[in-house]
Amino acid sequence: MIAHKSNSLIFFLPEAIEGAGTNFFDTGISAGFPSPAEDFKEQRLSLDDELVKNKEATFYAKVSGQSMIGAGLDDNDLLVIDRSLEPANNKIAVCFLDGEFTVKRLRVSNGEVWLQPENPNYPIIKITEDNNFVIWGIVTNVIKKVY
Template sequence: MALERITPLPSDEGILLPIFAEPVAAGFPSPAAGYEENELNLHDYCVRRPSATFFLRVTGDSMRDARIHDGDVLVVDRAEEPCHGSIVIASIDNEFTVKQLQLRPYPCLMPLNPAFSPIRFDPDSLQIWGVVTFTVMSHAP
């Protein structure tokens, strides 16, 4: 799985998009209130620590069962503390990957696709570059 760094365009205010106060039902339809609550800046919503956050584009499908797919953009926070079960950007022997960090019963980087094998590692050879906090995916055909 290859990773491509994405640099956001510099902006003082970001792009503000409308956000509606009423949630949308994923089951049965509900009547819409039909009014906007406020504006939403996706950067403000997805980035808690701007100086510690970066974006990456994913290639490959080793994380498909975590709903991370080829072409998705990951929001990665370097200040977030990785723990058992975190989705992380890791480097082993200067090779980058996105995987789930497993600490029990033995440390490994776990792909979330049964077609791929876990990556066991020597803790001294592993570098965690950050924890994935959001995934941006396209639903357009």
């Protein structure tokens, strides 16, 4: 369910489904040489249980744009955002800035706040008292498509 849409992000509310989950084999998948698996332990895995720590304060949003590619956030990636977490220096945050949502790395120093993109083609933004600015939530995870 779409909760809000802006030019740079589309927000979704997490929808918990009782008993939902996907088969999960807790064996560890080798990215090197294959190893023979002795026992396959099949369990059920819910991504909401793994990625969402505070259901009431968590939202999903799709990234639109390239300003955070250096942090591994690519166009159309799905962000998991927790609004209950405290903003801090170096955290990646979803911010509401002058009427638009944006995702940037927080830089806090000497009482000043900067929004730093992770792409040299985008400018660092200094937040001043003239800005309409709210730190909306902290990005905790990113879900990528790998096709």
